[in-house]
Amino acid sequence: MLIKIISSVLIIICCSLLGIHMSYRYTQRINNIRELRNVLSHLETEIVNYSTLLVHAIRNSSKYVKGDWKPFFDNIVEALENRMEYSLAEVWQESLRALEHNPNVDKAEYEIMQRFGLQLGSSDKVSQEKYFQLIQEQLKVEENSAREARLKYSRMYYNLGILLGLGIAIILF
Amino acid sequence: MIQKMDCMEYNFQPVLDALPDNLRKIIMSVSKGILRELEEIRVRQGRPLMVYSRGRDYFLCPDGNVTRHPQNSYIVTGEDTRRILELISHYSIYAFEEELCSGYITLQGGYRVGLSGKMTSGKDGITKFQHITSFNFRIAREIRNAANKIIPYVIKGSRIYHTLILSPPQMGKTTLIRDLARQLSNGFPGFSGVKVGIVDERSEIAGCYQGIPQNDVGVRTDILDGCPKATGIIMLIRSMSPNVIITDEIGKPKDVMAIEDALNAGITIITTAHSHGLEDARRRPILKSLLENNVFQRIMVLGNSLGTGTLEKVYDLIEGKELLDRPIR
Incomplete structure (x- = not known):
């Protein structure tokens, strides 16, 4: 009997944690988008106001990111500093590929960044400023949709985890 | 590697x-x-x-x-x-x-x-x-000592003459004034270096990369890189106290005014202009006024009678005579 109780409690705890983990993804995605927007706005200042060379601009801006996007920016800086034989677009796409299957990065952000990589650094300040405005707007839309998704699904996964645990425990009894 | x-x-x-x-x-x-x-x-x-x-x-x-x-x-x-x-x-x-x-x-x-x-x-x-x-x-090449042939005509004792170098394009006038800047600035036996200011509008003389000269233009040389000549000459006079100002390819009325300012401030001017010779220069309005006012004491003409960068003629405008009996290279 005691074993049954203990195992049921364990099952409930595990399922709840699974539910929490699933719901946390939604929060993490929002945080990632917010950080990304922050980095891009720093990058915009460096480029548009100070004309900093792209490698230095990315290095300076990437200090403001901690989450899943950090390795992406670090990779680009490292690649551009060491391997001048690759184009920026190639380096950008290659670094981005590491995030393709990251559960905290949605396909939508991935594609937005993919397109942005083709435009960054390749034109004058006025156009660069426009590209930055565009990507900020696109990311804002994604941030809002991520918030809606969190409202909808985060609670659901959380409850689902606990209910699943309880369900299994009841069947065991 | x-x-x-x-x-x-x-x-x-x-x-x-x-x-x-x-x-x-x-x-x-x-x-x-x-x-x-x-x-x-x-x-x-x-x-x-x-x-x-x-x-x-x-x-x-x-x-x-x-x-x-x-x-x-x-x-x-x-x-x-x-x-x-x-x-x-x-x-x-x-x-x-x-x-x-x-x-x-x-x-x-x-x-x-x-x-x-x-x-x-x-x-x-x-x-x-x-x-x-x-x-x-x-692929620009620094030719050290390229200015040796003109130095005796530019410097006399410790005096440096106001000099205008006339030359058709591609005859090595930039190479020449670059080396002249280096020698005037560093000094050489019999001549102690002086402060040189270069107004390098097209980054050709000093070849600055992020403000640092990539060509050797001497230890006492300051460079205003990418600066319009007229503005640059006045900026140098005001702030850098040069003894000599070197600049390339004068051709605008504003340049002439700045050069006159420099003369009034007691600064020697060494500069170049596109031209095939003294007569040709006299036909150009801008150069004509400079020549008529006897602004320059020495006029040098480059050509290619003995190969690129031949010193064809040297005029002493104070005495009104030619100093070179035949071209040298």
């Missing part, structure tokens, strides 16, 4: 770094004789890759051999020109807007890359440079 060692021999690594891999390989495979005297690498989109060396141009094959037939040569692609632009701007075209609009970019080492393509002009001159499709990589 081996590649790097190889081209160090020719000393134009920054130019090679600005070329995409495929073009770099072609240039590196060109025969040593041509590379040693390489003057220009011409990259024009959709047309043959060419180099200019030993006084003529060569079409390059994909394997680096030279050919007489353009149809056998490597044809430059749009991807090549796009990559060059990315490399010379360090992936940051926005940071080079002004340079692009002036038609050239200076690389590390003082190498200049001339650009052409589609331009958009606005009220204040060229506002945008789009579709850059032609690049001219110029």
Whole structure:
């Protein structure tokens, strides 16, 4: 009997944690988008106001990111500093590929960044400023949709985890 | 690394770094004789890759051999020109807007890359440079002691004469005043160095990269890089107290006014102008006024009667006589 109780409690705890983990993804995605927007706005200042060379601009801006996007920016800086034989677009796409299957990065952000990589650094300040405005707007839309998704699904996964645990425990009894 | 060692021999690594891999390989495979005297690498989109060396141009094959037939040569692609632009701007075209609009970019080492393509002009001159499709990589060479032949006519004791060097294009006048700047600034036996200010409007004399001269222009030399001549001369007079101001290719009325300011401040001016000789210069309105007012004490004429950079004539305008009985090189 005691074993049954203990195992049921364990099952409930595990399922709840699974539910929490699933719901946390939604929060993490929002945080990632917010950080990304922050980095891009720093990058915009460096480029548009100070004309900093792209490698230095990315290095300076990437200090403001901690989450899943950090390795992406670090990779680009490292690649551009060491391997001048690759184009920026190639380096950008290659670094981005590491995030393709990251559960905290949605396909939508991935594609937005993919397109942005083709435009960054390749034109004058006025156009660069426009590209930055565009990507900020696109990311804002994604941030809002991520918030809606969190409202909808985060609670659901959380409850689902606990209910699943309880369900299994009841069947065991 | 081996590649790097190889081209160090020719000393134009920054130019090679600005070329995409495929073009770099072609240039590196060109025969040593041509590379040693390489003057220009011409990259024009959709047309043959060419180099200019030993006084003529060569079409390059994909394997680096030279050919007489353009149809056998490597044809430059749009991807090549796009990559060059990315490399010379360090992936940051926005940071080079002004340079692009002036038609050239200076690389590390003082190498200049001339650009052409589609331009958009606005009220204040060229506002945008789009579709850059032609690049001219110029391998400038510092020729030390190039100024030795003119020094006896420029300096007498500790006195330096106001000097105007007249020369057709490509006769080595920039090389000459660069070395003159170095010698005046460093000094030499019998002459202690003086403070020299250079107004380097087109970054040709000192070849500055991020404000630091890449050519040796002497220890007592200050350079205003990319600064219009007239403004630069006045800025130097006000703030840097030079003994000599050196500048290249005067030609605007404003330049003349700035030169007169410098004379009034007791500063020696050494400058150059495009011209084939004294008579030719007298026919030009701007130069004419300078010559009539006896602003310059020495006029030197360069030509190529004994090869590029021959000193054809030296005039002493104070005494009104010629100082050179025959051309020297």
